[in-house]
Amino acid sequence: MIRLPSWIAALAAASTVACSPTLDWREFVPEGSDLSMTFPCRPDRHSRSVIMGDATVQMQMLVCSAGDATWAVSFFDVADPARVAPTLSEWRAIAGANVRGVAGAPAPVRIKGMTPNEQAVRVVVAGGLPDGAAVQEHAAFFVRGLRVYAATVIGAKPLPQAVEVFFGGLRFPA
Numbered sequence: 001m002i003r004l005p006s007w008i009a010a011l012a013a014a015s016t017v018a019c020s021p022t023l024d025w026r027e028f029v030p031e032g033s034d035l036s037m038t039f040p041c042r043p044d045r046h047s048r049s050v051i052m053g054d055a056t057v058q059m060q061m062l063v064c065s066a067g068d069a070t071w072a073v074s075f076f077d078v079a080d081p082a083r084v085a086p087t088l089s090e091w092r093a094i095a096g097a098n099v100r101g102v103a104g105a106p107a108p109v110r111i112k113g114m115t116p117n118e119q120a121v122r123v124v125v126a127g128g129l130p131d132g133a134a135v136q137e138h139a140a141f142f143v144r145g146l147r148v149y150a151a152t153v154i155g156a157k158p159l160p161q162a163v164e165v166f167f168g169g170l171r172f173p174a
Helices: 004-018 081-098 159-169
Strands: 026-028 038-040 044-052 055-066 067-077 123-127 134-144 148-154
Touching: 004 067, 038 055, 044 081, 081 123, 081 134, 081 148, 134 159, 148 159
Parallel strands: none
Antiparallel strands: 026 038, 044 055, 055 067, 067 148, 123 134, 134 148
16 A cells, blocks of 8 residues: 655645635526626525615515625616616615725726616725624626616625626626
8 A cells, every 4th residue: 555645645635625616606597687697606596675765676686605705686676767877876875884884986887788877886885794894895786677786795805806707797688
């Protein structure tokens, strides 16, 4: 029997762990939506009623956790076209308040196939969780027709490359 020195065995074991994917990217198109998205984990789907403006809407959420971050895409329909821009603005404010944070300057967001809207933006919010832990929220707010969307990544320090893969994987069919 051949015996390997213990440091070689330890190195082999460590390299096996290093090769295991923390982020297992997969494309996903949820039922009831035409948005194609790329998640780093298998998302769970949830639905709940939320109050947005003066209306109660049924929000759909796809969410998963991987790589020390939570990844989510949420969406719902707005009944009145005049409410689309105010809804995007309100949702952005709510998202920042949820992490008790201060948003940096908004940047325009470009999602292939989205409906152009001046309130469609991407922001980074530095905030904190209820337990006091520091958190960063990367969020994009956008629209297609009367459906509004928010894509978010929340974690202590989400990997910038992974955040870009997530947002870059959002697209509507041509």
